[in-house]
Amino acid sequence: MEKREINPWKWQNERSYVQAVEVKNPEGTLYVSGQTAINSDGISSNENMESQIKLALKNLEQVITEAGYKCSGIVRLNIYTTATDELWPHFNIIQDWVAKHNIKQATTLLEVKSLFETLKIELEATVVK
Secondary structure (H helix, E strand, O other): OEEEEEOOOOHHHHHOOEOEEEEEOOOOEEEEEEEOOEOOOOOEOOOOHHHHHHHHHHHHHHHHHHOOOOHHHEEEEEEEEOOHHHHHHHHHHHHHHHHHOOOOOEEEEEEOOOOOOOOOEEEEEEEEO
C-alpha cells in the first residue's frame, strides 16, 4: 500500500490532520462504525468528556487491532460531539493518540444535537493496510 498526504497549506499540521490522503494498492480497507464510550457490557458512559474520549479511543483501537489492522493505517477519522466547547479543553487527548500512532488522516469534526443515550463523543474511522 502507498499513502500520499495532500496539504496545500501548513496550518493544519498543528491541528493533527491532513487535507487529503490518497491510497494506492491497499491490501484491505476497514470501515469502522462510530466508537463511543460504551463499556464491554454495552453500558453507555455518563461520565465527563475527558473520560468518554479516552474510552472511545480505547474502543476504536481495540476494534482496529482485533480486525488485524494497525491504528497507523487510519486515513479518515470523523469526530462527532454533542458539545465542542466541552471537547476543546481535552482535544489534546485525541491529538496525543494520533501522534502516538503516527496517524496522518483526513478529519471532519461535527457538533451534533445528540448521540446515543448519554454519549458526548463518537469516533468513526476508515483504516487501510
